[in-house]
Amino acid sequence: MTSIVDVQPPGYTSSYLADQHAGQLARLRTLERAFDPLSHAVFDQLALAGKPAILDLGAGAGSLAGWLSRRYPQATITATDIDARFLTDIPGIQVLTHNAVTDEFPPAAFDVVHARALLCHLADREEVLTRAITWLRPGGWLVIEDVSLEPSLRTANPLFRKVAQAGITLLEQSIGSDMLWASTLADRLRDRGLANVRHRTLEGRIGDNSPADTFWASTTAQAGPALLKLGLLTQEDLDEMTHLRADPAFTDAALTFVSAWGQVL
Numbered sequence: 001m002t003s004i005v006d007v008q009p010p011g012y013t014s015s016y017l018a019d020q021h022a023g024q025l026a027r028l029r030t031l032e033r034a035f036d037p038l039s040h041a042v043f044d045q046l047a048l049a050g051k052p053a054i055l056d057l058g059a060g061a062g063s064l065a066g067w068l069s070r071r072y073p074q075a076t077i078t079a080t081d082i083d084a085r086f087l088t089d090i091p092g093i094q095v096l097t098h099n100a101v102t103d104e105f106p107p108a109a110f111d112v113v114h115a116r117a118l119l120c121h122l123a124d125r126e127e128v129l130t131r132a133i134t135w136l137r138p139g140g141w142l143v144i145e146d147v148s149l150e151p152s153l154r155t156a157n158p159l160f161r162k163v164a165q166a167g168i169t170l171l172e173q174s175i176g177s178d179m180l181w182a183s184t185l186a187d188r189l190r191d192r193g194l195a196n197v198r199h200r201t202l203e204g205r206i207g208d209n210s211p212a213d214t215f216w217a218s219t220t221a222q223a224g225p226a227l228l229k230l231g232l233l234t235q236e237d238l239d240e241m242t243h244l245r246a247d248p249a250f251t252d253a254a255l256t257f258v259s260a261w262g263q264v265l
């Protein structure tokens with residue numbers, strides 16, 4: 001079996017999930033539809049007052065940054081991404097091309113630092129988490145949200161388990177992702193001394209036509225050619241998985257959307 005690291009260095013921007021991929025904007029929209037309600041509920045808990053400075057790190061296609069600008073009209077919203085091509089035409093936000101791993105912000109620049117579905121894909125996630133805390137003012141909130149694929153590894157269905165394991169392996173090899181890391185998010189914030197740490201999770205299923213199901217299918221379809229090229233799955237596996245997902249008798253837990261937040265005192 002070929003390893004993708006033999007072909008190109010791992011990383012999000014050179015992977016099959018990167019923004020230059022033709023299906024990427026549509027795929028990001030499926031993620032937004034699944035995850036936005038959970039993110040909105042978290043921000044509704046924060047009781048932000050005045051004119052907060054809010055950073056959305058790795059903002060993707062920007063639905064959350066746009067919502068923040070409408071939710072907090074007095075706030076300054078900064079949306080960053082290593083590839084900011086989809087962060088256009090969103091009123092009320094400042095857009096910055098910024099690499100969360102290598103680029104800085106001044107200390108104590110923000111009242112909220114938010115990152116969603118970003119840190120699981122960064123090999124240096126622990127360091128980025130630590131640096132992001134330094135960008136917060138006293139009283140500021142760190143809000144980290146990520147996806148765990150842990151539920152899919154517990155499935156009793158051998159085909160779904162094979163496809164899930166292949167996806168996790170591909171993400172690890174081609175990007176450096178850790179798709180189980182999100183399960184430990186709240187502890188990561190507590191370990192760094194944040195106060196008032198809380199977390200919420202939402203199970204996402206496949207085979208039920210839910211937003212999570214659409215996100216899962218869109219990501220698996222985009223990964224298809226890379227999964228085949230590396231010999232992680234066969235075309236027959238992918239075809240059988242498509243049939244299984246369409247079978248009205250099949251549904252299963254596939255992933256968990258995790259939100260964790262805590263405050264700098």
Ligand SMILES: C[S@@+](CC[C@H](N)C(=O)[O-])C[C@H]1O[C@@H](n2cnc3c(N)ncnc32)[C@H](O)[C@@H]1O
Pocket residue numbers: 012013019028031032035057058059060061062063080081082083098099100101115116117118121122
């Ligand atoms: C899965 S998408 C999530 C987008 C958005 N946060 C959301 O939840 O809708 C991950 C995003 O992180 C961006 N990204 C990847 N590596 C990055 C880095 N080192 N610094 C900043 N952004 C990065 C990608 O370009 C992509 O837009």
